[in-house]
Amino acid sequence: MSVEKLKPYFPWITLTMLVLLVGAFNPSFLNPASLVQLVADIVPLFIMALGMTFAIYIGGIDLSMQQVANLVTVVATVYLVQYGIFVAVLCIGAGFAIGAISGWITTRQFVPSFVATLAMGFIALSGARFLSGERALSMNAEARDASFGWMFGNTAGVPHELAIAGLLLAVAWFLQTRTTFGRALKAVGAGELAAVASGLKVDRIKILAFALSGTFAAIAGLMFSVKLSGGDANLANGFLILAIVAVLVGGTPLTGGVGGVINTLVGTLIVVVIRSAMVYLDVDATKQQMIFGIILIVAIAMTIDRSKMRIVK
Amino acid sequence: MAKTLTADKAGTGFSIRRETLVKWAPLLVLIVLCAFFAVMEPRFLSTRNFARILIAASPALMVAIGVTFVIIMGSIDLSMEGTVSVCAVAFAFCFLWLGGTLASWAWLALPFAMLVGAVLGFVNGLIHVKLRIPSFMASLAMGFVGTGLAMVMTGGDRIRIEDALFRSLLTERILGFPLMVYVAGVFLLVAWFIQTRTTLGRNFYAVGGGEDLAIASGLNVNRVRVLGFTVAGVFFAVGALLAVGRIGIAETATGNNFMFLSITAVVVGGTALWGGVGGVWNTLVGVLIVFVIGNGMVVIGLPGYVQDGVLGILVILAVILSTDRKSISFVK
Numbered sequence: 001m002s003v004e005k006l007k008p009y010f011p012w013i014t015l016t017m018l019v020l021l022v023g024a025f026n027p028s029f030l031n032p033a034s035l036v037q038l039v040a041d042i043v044p045l046f047i048m049a050l051g052m053t054f055a056i057y058i059g060g061i062d063l064s065m066q067q068v069a070n071l072v073t074v075v076a077t078v079y080l081v082q083y084g085i086f087v088a089v090l091c092i093g094a095g096f097a098i099g100a101i102s103g104w105i106t107t108r109q110f111v112p113s114f115v116a117t118l119a120m121g122f123i124a125l126s127g128a129r130f131l132s133g134e135r136a137l138s139m140n141a142e143a144r145d146a147s148f149g150w151m152f153g154n155t156a157g158v159p160h161e162l163a164i165a166g167l168l169l170a171v172a173w174f175l176q177t178r179t180t181f182g183r184a185l186k187a188v189g190a191g192e193l194a195a196v197a198s199g200l201k202v203d204r205i206k207i208l209a210f211a212l213s214g215t216f217a218a219i220a221g222l223m224f225s226v227k228l229s230g231g232d233a234n235l236a237n238g239f240l241i242l243a244i245v246a247v248l249v250g251g252t253p254l255t256g257g258v259g260g261v262i263n264t265l266v267g268t269l270i271v272v273v274i275r276s277a278m279v280y281l282d283v284d285a286t287k288q289q290m291i292f293g294i295i296l297i298v299a300i301a302m303t304i305d306r307s308k309m310r311i312v313k
Numbered sequence: 314m315a316k317t318l319t320a321d322k323a324g325t326g327f328s329i330r331r332e333t334l335v336k337w338a339p340l341l342v343l344i345v346l347c348a349f350f351a352v353m354e355p356r357f358l359s360t361r362n363f364a365r366i367l368i369a370a371s372p373a374l375m376v377a378i379g380v381t382f383v384i385i386m387g388s389i390d391l392s393m394e395g396t397v398s399v400c401a402v403a404f405a406f407c408f409l410w411l412g413g414t415l416a417s418w419a420w421l422a423l424p425f426a427m428l429v430g431a432v433l434g435f436v437n438g439l440i441h442v443k444l445r446i447p448s449f450m451a452s453l454a455m456g457f458v459g460t461g462l463a464m465v466m467t468g469g470d471r472i473r474i475e476d477a478l479f480r481s482l483l484t485e486r487i488l489g490f491p492l493m494v495y496v497a498g499v500f501l502l503v504a505w506f507i508q509t510r511t512t513l514g515r516n517f518y519a520v521g522g523g524e525d526l527a528i529a530s531g532l533n534v535n536r537v538r539v540l541g542f543t544v545a546g547v548f549f550a551v552g553a554l555l556a557v558g559r560i561g562i563a564e565t566a567t568g569n570n571f572m573f574l575s576i577t578a579v580v581v582g583g584t585a586l587w588g589g590v591g592g593v594w595n596t597l598v599g600v601l602i603v604f605v606i607g608n609g610m611v612v613i614g615l616p617g618y619v620q621d622g623v624l625g626i627l628v629i630l631a632v633i634l635s636t637d638r639k640s641i642s643f644v645k
Contacts, residue, residue, distance in 0.1 A: 126618055
């Protein structure tokens with residue numbers, strides 16, 4: 001098999017090599033139960049990365065996701081008792097709306113998505129700080145178990161979080177590969193002017209892509225809030241950069257049009273394996289960040305497919 | 314990241330006026346903001362308050378100028394948080410090791426920190442160019458490495474710099490403004506010199522304006538790129554020195570918050586993320602806009618939780634106002 005044919009599988013190869021490498025140093029890493037738990041723990045990050053995939057797939061970026069998730073943790077905590085399970089509708093609606101506004105500002109007002117989403121993130125942060133009264137709130141435990149208790153737990157050894165993640169991945173994959181909307185996303189990412197010329201309603205597609213990323217951010221925030229049983233304007237901090245890294249390591253380039261949600265699955269797993277490997281291999285806590293960065297560079301260098309990039313910017 | 318269509322209606326009186334307007338829009342936004350805050354609260358206009366704004370803005374201005382060069386080339390550099398931390402910590406260790414006062418050989422710590430910045434930027438550029446990794450990813454990962462390196466060097470501790478001579482950056486005032494503001498001003502002029510009076514500066518624009526053309530005209534684009542990241546690293550180091558001078562502490566967290574702040578400032582100032590447009594004066598205006606908004610909201614007494622949101626709205630408005638909508642077909 002030639003190298004050309006292998007290229008789409010580079011992220012998978014990187015992942016497998018990493019897992020085997022860590023397993024060789026510390027076989028307890030390969031224990032299936034702990035692997036499943038490891039993966040279940042990162043479901044909110046994965047959901048956020050899934051949403052980020054849509055923004056990056058069209059060549060944009062969504063930097064508001066972390067703040068949207070923060071806002072949602074607060075909204076969910078404050079209104080859970082009042083609305084019960086329907087607070088999810090409120091949360092997801094808020095995420096969709098914020099994403100759609102970001103998309104509108106980017107496409108109609110010509111503000112680069114980098115700035116537009118960053119600024120929308122600030123606005124969401126304001127909302128979260130106002131609504132939480134600048135305090136860390138905790139959820140009403142009874143209402144939480146009654147409405148969202150099903151999110152966590154095991155059925156036949158499979159954590160429910162994994163099932164939710166799998167369902168969302170299936171939805172995202174279906175949207176991307178089996179709908180005209182998905183094809184339109186690819187067209188916009190691969191060449192926006194060509195997409196306009198071929199009669200696609202590019203603005204609407206882009207706004208919808210950002211709305212989708214906002215929606216996924218909201219779902220991630222909701223899961224986060226239920227998991228930690230509380231809400232806070234800083235709860236999801238630190239997830240944004242990891243979500244971007246997960247998408248890019250998976251092989252979806254910032255220029256868009258290539259890659260997709262399956263790549264993001266692999267990317268997230270690579271990021272998580274690197275992070276947890278450092279715990280398994282007893283890397284000194286102060287050195288973890290530096291080693292993470294170095295391995296990241298190696299992983300990206302191995303993963304990304306440069307054949308479609310004429311100029312690397 | 315975006316395509317510009319041919320400038321329509323070039324040559325007619327109207328279009329020249331419109332272009333002029335767009336060019337000066339960031340400055341207009343800054344003036345309007347200042348006027349607004351001055352009307353709301355006259356104390357905003359005092360020298361003390363302006364000194365406060367400029368003190369806060371000086372380190373960020375240096376970092377933003379550094380990243381301006383990279384953005385003009387059409388790349389992006391997200392390593393500033395790590396680089397600033399490493400430079401600050403390296404400076405502090407070197408400074409204390411050599412005697413701990415500027416009056417001794419310890420002044421060598423200043424050029425040493427800039428050298429460290431240059432090396433980090435150089436490595437950053439090499440990873441980007443030689444491994445052919447997009448600069449967004451390469452520099453983001455280098456940022457992790459930098460923050461991690463600073464963490465390894467300090468072990469999580471804060472290092473105090475108490476030398477009176479070095480702290481005079483903040484404490485010694487001329488005409489009401491501390492020395493660090495003048496230092497930032499000098500480096501701004503240096504950056505302007507690099508941008509307009511050197512071949513390297515013009516090459517940044519050549520690469521950003523159209524890489525194909527730059528290659529076709531015989532330019533060693535990779536060399537220009539690596540040099541761009543190196544220059545950016547030096548300016549990050551100057552930003553780190555000013556940040557340490559301002560607070561008197563060097564630690565891993567010295568670099569925090571510089572990333573989004575500096576890139577927002579660059580874009581608000583009118584430098585396009587897709588390269589070839591803008592420059593250091595734009596960045597000066599952009600940094601001032603961001604810090605005037607931040608300071609003004611405190612001065613007129615807006616509650617803390619509103620401030621982030623208002624900053625977000627104003628940033629969007631500032632970019633909308635300074636965008637030449639008629640010459641852009643789309644942005645990403």
